[in-house]
Amino acid sequence: MNSSRQYLTLFLEEARGLLQEAENCLAALGRDPAGADSSHLHRTWHSLKGMAAALDLAPLVSLAHAAEERIPAAGQDLALHSQRQVLQGKAMAAAGAYLAALQAGDPPPDLTTTLAQLAAPLAAGITQAANAPHHPIAMPSAVRVPVVELDALLGEVVDLEARLTHHIRSGERSRADEQGADMRRGLGRLHHRLARLRHIPFSSIVPALDQLVTADARRLELQATLEVQGSSQALERGTLSLLAEILPHILRNCLAHGIESPAQRRRAGKDASGRIVLMVQSRRQHVDVMIEDDGRGLAASILADGAAASQTASGEREHDLASLMSRPGWSTARQSTEIAGRGIGLDAVRTRLAVAGGTLHIQRRTPHGLQVRIQVPSTLAVTRCLVARIGRFHLAIPLHGLEGLEALPAGGAPLTTTLEKMLAGNAPRNPQEPVLELSMRGPQGRLFRLHVHQVLGRMDTVIRPLPGVTTTGALMGTALWQGRVPVVVLDPAALYQLMPEESDGPPSVRREDPPRGACPAAG
């Protein structure tokens, strides 16, 4: 390897690391435009510019320089901040593509368009609706635990440890079953107590929801109030986090499509201020959430238009409203706004719920308004996964993402190595090994298939993040199979996004669009 090639290798490694850190910084700015520090973005582009100049990579130098000029800053007009964030994302994507081409030895991509976008003047006060930041509701990062609970937990652990020690020392094989059952009972109690510690009252996210309704109503020149019933109920953290993710979409839909302007409401004999009621009911296996508004509801004519536009049979029944309304791109809004009307929200909600094992139902209310009912599992802390092997990799796939399993003949069609390339590049594989085909569901209900060599079993597990790595790719995290074998947990939706649109020959992973007329988000 000559010295310039050596330096290029080092450069690529360092540049990728810098970009990755910059992307984390950009994500932090998206979450907290006012508070996050953007100085790291400056350093990143500056370092990249310097390194690229040393290698005489002029287009990359220009890109880094232009991106440096468009760093979002704290205290900036929100619209400018948002546009700069979008431009930063584009610059990073372009730089990533440039680096990938350099690594592959391909001709570098043309950066002219990105450079022009970066150089174009920005206008304060104008946001691109599709890219307007939606600040996620922050979940509490800590839980308060009463000392008495901790004492009880400690007592369980000490008791379990003492019994385990006794069983080991006594070594009575004849009582092994009895002792095993005793241990399982003890561990079950411990599991239950620990799970209870993860519960957080629903009221912890109510102020943020309330604020969202007030702010968005003001932007839409409406009046609306949010009334929450059952807010004192404690929900498992994962379940609450899921609700915090999807409820803003639904509340925005209520405001944008349901609640009328004060004048319209007065003409209809209603109070000038619209009312949205959110009811939470925790049950044994699931949590019911119902959102009702007293707005205009959905006129039959709009439904018929929507059904016709979606090329489906007319005459949707009442209980199928969710299927119709959550089709990608279907919206009752005549004009898209920053808040709603792009036909994305409900589709995203339904897909997200389906992946988590939840459901969405929408009904018309009599005499007016809409009722949205959501059902989510009472706990998302423990995920049920299928454990499989591909080559030498052990992988877990959440069962919610799986649709079916089919065995293919051994030595049949050779696998192209799309997934295996993604996994390792050269995973050893026996071509005569039988192959199992898993049908998986990606975003918007699209099916794709994944070939695995062996299904090892099923497990309930707590998925943990990969230490030191931001697991925002196709890996959800890690888990231990049978308490001793590390497995990586795949995120089917993210994996689908990584798949090439088409591949030559019989693929190891195939994408498939849903059949025409079928509901893509039907789950």
Next chain:
Amino acid sequence: MNRPRLLFTVRGHLLALPVEQVMRVRESGPTSPLPGAHTAIHGLAACFGRVNLVLSCDVLLASGAGQVTVHDRPPLWIVLAGAAEGLILEVCSPVSFAAAGRPAPRPRGTRHLCHQGEIHTEGTAGLLSCRRLRAAVRRHAGPLSGFAMSRDLAQ
């Protein structure tokens, strides 16, 4: 504050870790591969009931110097705690425990992992930085686990 260090060697470099960041020093064990990871990450290992990433200090230091060579697997693991919990370092041999040494410039070739040097009786040691270790993990973790870059690499 005089916080003790664990001193050890890798590729002829003397390195130091504050002992509060060391959970256990043990013999190396079996690992499972991490999809897409580069050679600096040997794989995943189950330890203390959780999945840990096994990092090769050897390769991390070598990649910093631009010379990656494959050696026999080092015989020891340092299971990290605190800010670096979930990471395991593969090392050649521990040297000793020592009190924190006087600050010194970083030894040559340790820039990727150490933020400063320390003078000890055994020589100048590079003081490992958890932040740099995590940055190294992100660099080497590979296309399936990366942030945004993954898509370009996967295609």
